Amino acid sequence: MKIAIAGAGAMGSRFGLMLHQQGHEITLIDQWPAHIEAIRENGLIADLNGEMITAKMPIYAPEEIAGLDQEVDLIIALTKANQLDAMFNDIQSLINEDTHVICLLNGLGHEDVLAKYVKKENILLGITMWTAGLEGPGRAKLFGTGEVELENIEPAGEAFARKVTDIFTEAGLNAVYSTNVKHSIWRKACVNGTLNGLCTILDCNIADLGAQPVSEKMIRTIIHEFAIVAKTEHVELDEEEVFNHVATTFDPNGVGLHHPSMHQDLIKNNRLTEIDYINGAVSRKGDVQGIDTPYCDFLTALVHAKEGILGAQ
Structure with a gap:
């Protein structure tokens, strides 16, 4: 071929x-x-x-x-x-x-x-x-x-x-x-939508993010926004299962010491990020459906502001 x-x-x-x-x-x-x-x-x-x-x-x-x-x-x-x-x-x-x-x-x-x-x-x-x-x-x-x-x-x-x-x-x-590949795509997007933006804004690795007491609420709220928007596309996400899946990445003996790709792009390599196709996509889809997604909206705006401050290209 x-x-x-x-x-x-x-x-x-x-x-x-x-x-x-x-x-x-x-x-x-x-x-x-x-x-x-x-x-x-x-x-x-x-x-x-x-x-x-x-x-x-x-x-x-x-x-x-x-x-x-x-x-x-x-x-x-x-x-x-x-x-x-x-x-x-x-x-x-x-x-x-x-x-x-x-x-x-x-x-x-x-x-x-x-x-x-x-x-x-x-x-x-x-x-x-x-x-x-x-x-x-x-x-x-x-x-x-x-x-x-x-x-x-x-x-x-x-x-x-x-x-x-x-x-x-x-x-x-x-x-x-x-x-049902769309379910797998949305589930993977939840991982990226929580770890990528948050680790980038906080300039930390995955384990450090998971160690913060406030992280669970942030992560659960972002997953919920993904789940309610996914439902409009006939994708049903088990929010508890997705959170537990994300939480497994916090282990420093696993991938916890890893910096997600968005952090590597922006913080390490000064490149523009994919935020518009992760949290930003949920924001846009939510707007069309009349669904509020305040955490995704704010995280998208924060990453874009960081791109501007750093002069990312």
């Missing part, structure tokens, strides 16, 4: 490499010039569970795609949420009537962006529990195991979604075809 990885950072490198190893024709697309240059010169160098692998795959900047005479069967979207629209605007020449897209981004509402570029029956949504890291331009560190859960958003897309499930599993990505 001809597959483009739209966002060939850490996770995109994992998917690209594993699918390349299975014999698929992979095109990497990324915005980091040094990353592009390194892969063009040396290939993608990956430490895959302790085995050093070098894979030669073509890689382009998004703005270079229009100059190619190329179309693909599948695009795997792994950009930052706030880069998705611009990425697909640049790579439209890859898309034909039969091109499908699977979106594996964190956050909510990405199908609305993708519907500008591909038919709804060609859109798949999913979440991934794989991990990945970059040790530098063109160098990926890929350890551990994970899985992918995916589903078509329109009934007409089921056959292709099941085909992608098989292709991913054959490549070792452990895909599962879901009949």
